[in-house]
Amino acid sequence: MKRNLLHALAIIWLVLLSATVHAQGEGFTPVRNAIRGGSSKELAQYFGSTVELSFDGDKQSYSATQAEFVMKDFFAKNSPAGFDFVHYGGSTEGTPYAVGKYVSKSGAYRMFVKMKSAQGNLVIDTIDFTKE
Template sequence: MKRLTYFASVLLLGLLLAVGAMAQADAFGPVRSAIRNSNARELAQLFAPSVELSFDGDKQSYSATQAEFVMKDFFSKHAPASFEFIHYGGSNEGTTYAVGRYTGKEGAYRMFVKMKTTGSTLKIATIEFTKE
């Protein structure tokens, strides 16, 4: 009987972790779509009022409107050949993040996207690109 209870507990915990990971992946679906399509306007709709953008360690904070133009410039110079998130994570404070691989004509980048809860929705607070 103890064995059955233990097995049921482990199975339930596994299911809860899987559901949490899928929920995080779903939150990043619109981000993934905007990046794959090089659509800075669509991406900007997901920005928090202030966004930190980093390109190879050069970090700057921008308003959502300014960040849209910075991302539009980046996409025009480094159009994606492929993009995929490879890891998702989060904190108890409502911050979620994803790590991805962005491959363009000029090379590959490790990409980090952090989202924070603003009001009742998740908004992009940080995007970092690091050339591999």
């Protein structure tokens, strides 16, 4: 009896855990699609009023409009050959983030995207590219 109860609790815990991970990933789906398509215009729809962009440690804050142009330039020089998020997580404060792998003809990048809540919506706060 105890063993069956433990198995049932373990199954319930795994179902809840997978639902949480799936829910975290859903918020990043349109962001993933924009990055896969190399569309700075589509990606900019999810920018906050300011966005921190980092390329190999060179960090700068931009307005949403400026960040769109910076990403347009990046995609032009490094058009996507493949992209996917490989890990989703959240800080203790509930700030969601995702880690992905961006592949272009000129090389591969580890990509970190952090979201934040603004006026009840999740928006992109930070994008960090690190060449592998």
